[in-house]
Amino acid sequence: MTAFRETGWAKINLALHVRARRADGYHEIETLFAFVDDGDAIEAEFAETDSLTIRGEFGEGLSAGGDNLVMKTLALLRDRYGADRVPPLAVTLTKKLPVAAGIGGGSADAAAMARLVRRHFLSELGDAALARLVSSLGADIAACVASATCLGVGVGEELSAVPDLRLGGTPVLLVNPRQPVATGPVFAAWDGIDRGPLFTGADMRAQLFGARNDLQRPAIAQCPAIADILLELGALRPWLARMSGSGATCFALFDAAAERDTAAALLAERHPGWWSMAGALR
Template sequence: MTAFRETGWAKINLALHVRGRRADGYHDIETLFAFVDDGDGIEAEFADADSLSIDGDFAEGLTAGDDNLVRRVLTLLRTRYGADRVPPLAVTLTKRLPVAAGIGGGSADAAAMARLVRRHFLPELGDAGLARLVATLGADIAACVASATCLGLGTGDELSPLPELRLSGTPVLLVNPRQPVATGPVFAAWDGIDRGPLFTGADLRAQLFAGRNDLQRAAIAQCPAIVDVLTELGALRPWLARMSGSGATCFALFDAPAERDAAAAHLAQSRPHWWQMAGALR
């Protein structure tokens, strides 16, 4: 039987500046999205009716009902384009990424499902059109469709590509203390201080060094172990280490794969209970 496969690439926020709280309860942000060349797995095959099963290291506690973003994307695209274009599918989601971790998670999976449907059943639909459709289900999903480095404004759904950053291939290590952090409470606990826009300039490293994550303080209040992760990563001498999204996952960027791999090996010995993923930016 034919199986279709797609990857929900892990998302990181190289910088995340919160500029204001909106009347609708959301926040205006400026963020630099980047994506890692690994993540969750989506597999689908033809079926008599839609179904979703979830396996993998982080499947526990996830529900496969109609409210799951993977199923909602499938329903949305079928409603928009018709059952004759988007057939029933039996979908398996393999959760390799921790949940409530600041690295895309459900958004990456939703985008992967959208790409899978587009690739096999809606080939005329481009990234921009697909992103506009699925963005109604969540702000980060739009960025996850292309899963390429980009600038996100508004709630993170106003996207501009940034090919000039030339980050593809950069060795990256993701680390999470295996403690979930709820996004809503972290944004709600933001102190309301606008600390200024993203710095833009020709010097990539200066641009990233000048960035920050304005949610870090609120996330640490919910999950103090983030401090330990950042401290351990910083001691391994990456050229950048920072918390991603609303936490608790932190990332470190290195100059060479050997440096990343040595850091990963060290943490596997010193912090064997922490989750980690070594890869490269897409």
């Protein structure tokens, strides 16, 4: 049986500036998306009817029904292009990424499903067209389609390239305390203070030091372990360490893979209960 495969690359927010609350309940943000070269795995094969099987360390308790973003994506593309173009598929999702973790797990999985369908059945679709189609399912999904470093504004769905930010191959370490953090309450606890825009310019790496994640403080209030992780990561001397998204995952960027690997080994020894993933930026 032919199996189709795709990866839901882990998303990180190198910076996330919250600018305003909107009347519809969403927030205006400016964020720099980046993606790690590892993540959840999706496999699919032809079947009589659609189905979803969820495996992996973080699969327990997740819905495998039509309300799962993976299945919503498949249904959306079939509704748009027809069953003759998008056939029934038996899908297996292997969850390597923690859920409610600020690294786009569900959005990355939805985008991976979209890429899988596009690659094998809708090859005429480019990234921009595909992102527009699936963005209605979630703001981060649009960025996850290309899974390339980009600037997101609005609610994160208005994307533009950042060619001056050349971070491909940068060693990265993700760390999570295995405590889920709900996005809604973190955004709701933002203090409403606009601390300024996320500037983009010639020396993007230098500007990253002056950037921030405005959700870090309210996320720490919900999950104090985030502060512990950031303290530990900072002591390992990366060139940048910050919380991603609404938490609780934090990331550290290093100049060399050996530095990242040494940091990962030390953290595993000191905090065996924490989850971590070592990789590189795409």
